[in-house]
Amino acid sequence: MTESPRKNILLTNLSLLTGFPLFTPLPDFATKTTGNMTNKLLLPAIVVVAAVALYGVQSYFPNLLSMVKFALMKDGRENRVLQYVKDHAQRGNPNEVMKSIDTFGWNEEWLMNVGDDKGEVLTNAVVQKQPKNALEIGAYCGYSAVRIASILPEDGHLTSIDISSSNVAIATQMIDYAGLSNKVDFTVGTVTTTLKDYVKQHNLAPFDFIFIDHAKEHYLSDFRYLLKEGLVAKNTVIVADNIFFPGAPDYRAFVNAHPQHFKTVEYERKLEYSKMSDMVTVTELLDDWNGVEM
Numbered sequence: 001m002t003e004s005p006r007k008n009i010l011l012t013n014l015s016l017l018t019g020f021p022l023f024t025p026l027p028d029f030a031t032k033t034t035g036n037m038t039n040k041l042l043l044p045a046i047v048v049v050a051a052v053a054l055y056g057v058q059s060y061f062p063n064l065l066s067m068v069k070f071a072l073m074k075d076g077r078e079n080r081v082l083q084y085v086k087d088h089a090q091r092g093n094p095n096e097v098m099k100s101i102d103t104f105g106w107n108e109e110w111l112m113n114v115g116d117d118k119g120e121v122l123t124n125a126v127v128q129k130q131p132k133n134a135l136e137i138g139a140y141c142g143y144s145a146v147r148i149a150s151i152l153p154e155d156g157h158l159t160s161i162d163i164s165s166s167n168v169a170i171a172t173q174m175i176d177y178a179g180l181s182n183k184v185d186f187t188v189g190t191v192t193t194t195l196k197d198y199v200k201q202h203n204l205a206p207f208d209f210i211f212i213d214h215a216k217e218h219y220l221s222d223f224r225y226l227l228k229e230g231l232v233a234k235n236t237v238i239v240a241d242n243i244f245f246p247g248a249p250d251y252r253a254f255v256n257a258h259p260q261h262f263k264t265v266e267y268e269r270k271l272e273y274s275k276m277s278d279m280v281t282v283t284e285l286l287d288d289w290n291g292v293e294m
């Protein structure tokens with residue numbers, strides 16, 4: 001019985017892809033049809049390889065397409081997550097607000113929050129420090145602000161700064177929905193242009209807890225600014241997100257290079273809403289160093 005050429009091509013393809021001799025007369029068949037064989041095999045092979053690769057990536061990082069879309073354009077997902085929270089979480093319940101944001105991030109659209117896995121490290125650091133006067137750099141939709149503010153001590157307060165007024169508008173509504181408005185104040189701006197005046201105006205310095213989660217290339221320069229300006233002090237705890245991805249290697253190197261001034265613990269965790277690796281660092285300032293190297 002002769003096998004159909006279509007079946008032969010399929011088996012040959014599988015043989016080539018898997019390395020198993022599924023189609024034994026491969027050399028013979030291949031020699032007879034050499035002319036258009038390559039053409040016939042190439043496209044199906046590419047399709048199969050792409051499908052296998054996509055399946056692998058999809059199971060490793062289910063939100064990859066959503067993340068790529070986010071990187072390419074502003075698509076309004078910040079408004080959608082706020083609406084999702086209003087539809088799914090009870091007003092005044094911070095835990096439900098956080099869970100709804102996480103569900104949206106996992107199942108609907110990827111979000112650049114610290115997320116549930118790394119968020120545990122942040123929560124533990126807040127619980128341990130019990131800050132009275134915390135600072136967050138990078139508010140986005142207010143997820144980490146809810147996480148921090150919901151476990152602050154009675155007399156604790158969080159100041160959150162973000163360069164984007166539209167993100168601050170969403171974060172403000174998120175905090176209000178979580179019932180934490182009395183614990184958090186948002187301000188639009190950056191560490192080097194606006195924070196010092198804001199802090200002076202509201203009599204806030206020095207901060208005893210800082211969460212750094214904004215533009216990765218500014219982590220080190222902004223942290224050094226905080227040190228230089230006395231906006232942090234001995235025993236201030238600094239949590240920094242995304243040390244691996246997108247990555248802040250210069251910040252990491254700096255806090256590790258000065259063990260006489262910093263005690264740093266590194267936590268390898270998963271990037272938000274994915275299985276990719278990321279890292280959060282928790283650093284304690286051991287003295288009143290101003291960050292200037294001699």
Ligand SMILES: C[S@@+](CC[C@H](N)C(=O)[O-])C[C@H]1O[C@@H](n2cnc3c(N)ncnc32)[C@H](O)[C@@H]1O
Binds near residue numbers: 114139142164191
């Ligand atoms: C990763 S998101 C923050 C996520 C948030 N901490 C959370 O976990 O829910 C980064 C935020 O930093 C803000 N940002 C970027 N560059 C900044 C800068 N130089 N100063 C302050 N905020 C900045 C962005 O607008 C964005 O909202």
